[in-house]
Amino acid sequence: MVMRLFCCLLLLCAMPSFAATKLEASVDKNPVLAGEFFMLNISVNDTVNGEQPDTSVLLKDFVVGPTSLSTRTNIINGSINKQTTWSVKLMTRTEGQYTIPSFSVAGLSSEPIDLTVAKRAVNADKNNDIFVKTSLSSSSLYVQEAGVYTLKLYLAKELLDGSLSTPSMEDAQLTQLGKQTESYELVDGKRYLVITREYLIQPQKSGAYTIAAPVFQGRVQQNYRQLEVSALGDDLEIEIKPIPSDYKGAWLPSELVNLDEEWQPNDSTVEVGTPITRTITLTALGVTKEQLPDITMPTIEGIRSYPDQKENNNAVRNGRVVSQQTASYALLPQKPGTYTLPEIKLPWFNTKINRISYATIAERTITVTPNSSSVNTPINAPQNMNDLPLDEANTESNSAGKPMAQTATVINQSPLWLIGVAILGYVLWIITVIFYWFNRSNINTVENVQPSPTSLNQPSLKKLIKVHKTGDIKAFYNELTHYAIQVTREETGAIDKLCQSINNPQLNNAIIQLQAQLYGNKATNSDLGAIIKILESEQTQSSKLQPTVLKDLYN
Incomplete structure (x- = not known):
């Protein structure tokens, strides 16, 4: 056992100890041409893990390409040599004398390198590949x-x-x-x-x-x-x-700025409720789409405006940047009359003549006429004398002298019982006239009371409910217009007057959403059912109040 430990110690002592002792930096060309790539190699005589030279110091004077890493191990006659190399592609743009600084790795430093960069010949690239x-x-x-x-x-x-x-x-x-x-x-x-x-x-x-x-x-x-x-x-x-010191306003430098507009329909006379689409296009040369200012539409009393989303784009034409902004507006006239849309004026700096210029859209006048599709309640003439009021029937009878004389002649020739019937009829006629005049005074009293639009004489909501089930919002709006005209007896602005008479904020908001969905080109969902419920509620309240009013008048 002791012998084995002794052999291991001998082997450990015989193994060479490796440590980085030298860091070198070199280039594959010196001098080099301006605009020519050359290779910088940084080598250390050991295997280095987790460390590399900082080449960011080269960015000041050189174009620095990618860095590659390579390692190599050589064993010659039992001698082991290791090397780690970092290779960096470099290039200079101009001629002159440069110094590649020293680098540090594993506690070692390299020597700086003096580099000469020669001027590139004028025709060096001629007929080059x-x-x-x-x-x-x-x-x-x-x-x-x-x-x-x-x-x-x-x-x-x-x-x-x-x-x-x-x-x-x-x-x-x-x-x-x-x-x-x-x-x-x-x-x-x-x-x-x-x-x-x-x-x-x-x-x-x-x-x-x-x-x-x-x-x-x-x-x-x-x-x-x-x-x-x-x-x-x-x-x-x-x-x-620089920006001229005397320039005022938003800075918009350009060679050309233009404002243009399109109308659909392109008529100066429209009816109430007819939607108008106004498209304004701003075109500018030499600016980006982010620099284009927003074009706003002035508010016009009597015309509702629903803006659509604006679109900004840019492209390159003949080496010039061309940017364009397109903005669309849906205009919905509410009342008849003559309206003047004011001039739109956009300042910009003309880089050709070095002074401020203006892109304009001239003012435009439109005439709004009443809606020709208004619903008028026809007045039917009476078909016979029985349809006339009693006083009118009496006047008509009195004006016909000859028929009265003929009637008297017939009576003289009739039997006595027929004369009695005529006398009884005459007495009843006198009683009827007296009763008519008595009731007429009460009727006039009722007429003096101002009826609200929501009364028992309101038109039916059945058609509006039927159109609602189809989901056709355009047909629903048209039927709602007809309903409002019948209720308010107004041919123009009937929906607005209906809203004013009912004075319900929920109804106002629901109708505004409906108009926005129809003419605003936006993803707006209107609650048609809410409109019907409010109108039904108004009719129900009116029907409850009407009998009470009549009862008070006749008591």
């Missing part, structure tokens, strides 16, 4: 004015894989517009695959800025070989102008 072109819609923009940055990558070889970085600019937002497109172009007799990307630039501060060009790196296929390639576009200078 891969190159990048960049362009701007305008070399001068105002603060928050939208510009378009266009990037084109030209490839003459078959692309296996690659990555294209995003252009960058201080104090600005750069956003890619849509997806990249692919096409083919012939350049100096050579066919290229062209990958195009467009970026929206929105500067936030004024001053002179540089847009750093994107960098491409990838692999292409050439004669059964895979080659690593890279390309760098040209940096572009841009001037950002």
Whole structure:
């Protein structure tokens, strides 16, 4: 047992002890060309887990590519060597002298590296198999004015894989517009695959800025070989102008702003209750859809307005950002008359002439006429003398002199019993006339009492209930209009007057929801059953009150 322990101790002592003792940094090229990728390798002579060098310090002077990690173990004549290496792709945009700083791993530090970057020849990319072109819609923009940055990558070889970085600019937002497109172009007799990307630039501060060009790196296929390639576009200078100090109002810089409207129906004369759709379109060049101000519709007394949801969109046309806002309104005239919709005026800053301009929609006058489909109660003429009131029948009889004379002649020729019957009839007629005049005074007293719209003479709600069961809200509204006209005896604004006479907030809200559902283009659910219940309740209360009133009049 002792011998075994002794052998184990000997083996442990014979095993070499490994510890990181050296950290080195090196580059595969020095000097390098501006716009050319080179490799930075950082190696330590041990296996290191959970640690890696901090390469963020390189971002100040270099374009930093992805970092790869590799480990290696060599055993030669019983001697074991381990190595851990981090490889980083780097590139500089401009020529000059640079210093790659030292790095620290596992308590060790590397030595800094002096790097020389030479200027790239002007014709270095001429007839090259891969190159990048960049362009701007305008070399001068105002603060928050939208510009378009266009990037084109030209490839003459078959692309296996690659990555294209995003252009960058201080104090600005750069956003890619849509997806990249692919096409083919012939350049100096050579066919290229062209990958195009467009970026929206929105500067936030004024001053002179540089847009750093994107960098491409990838692999292409050439004669059964895979080659690593890279390309760098040209940096572009841009001037950002400040907001003029004398400008007032919401800032909207643009080359062109336009307001337009459409009407449906496009008539200047409409009837009460006829819905009108007004669509206002705002178009602006050189701004984003988020910068478009909201267009509001002024309130017009006598016309209800139901706004629809607004739609904002933007697109790129001929290297310019075009944004558009569409807003629709449903207008519902409530009363007849002449209405003037005021002018809509939108201020904006014209970047072409460098001064404030206005986009306008002229005022518009519309005439609202009474509803031609109003329900009028026909007055039927009496068919015979028995339908006339007693005084009118008496007047009619007295005005016919000749028939009375003929009647007298007939009586003189009649028997005595017939004369007695005539005398009795005459007496009864006199009694009837006296009774009629007595009752007429009581009837006039009843007529002097102002009846409410909800009385026993109300039209039936059967048709309204029947339409409600069909679920047709348009037919329900039309029938409700006819009902209101019959109750109020008003041809215009009958529904509003019916609501005023009943004075029920629930009925008012229910009818407003019904009109919004019909003309507002919104997902509004109106309670038709509530409208019927309120009207039935009003009729029931009226029927209970009416006998009491009549009883008091005749007592």
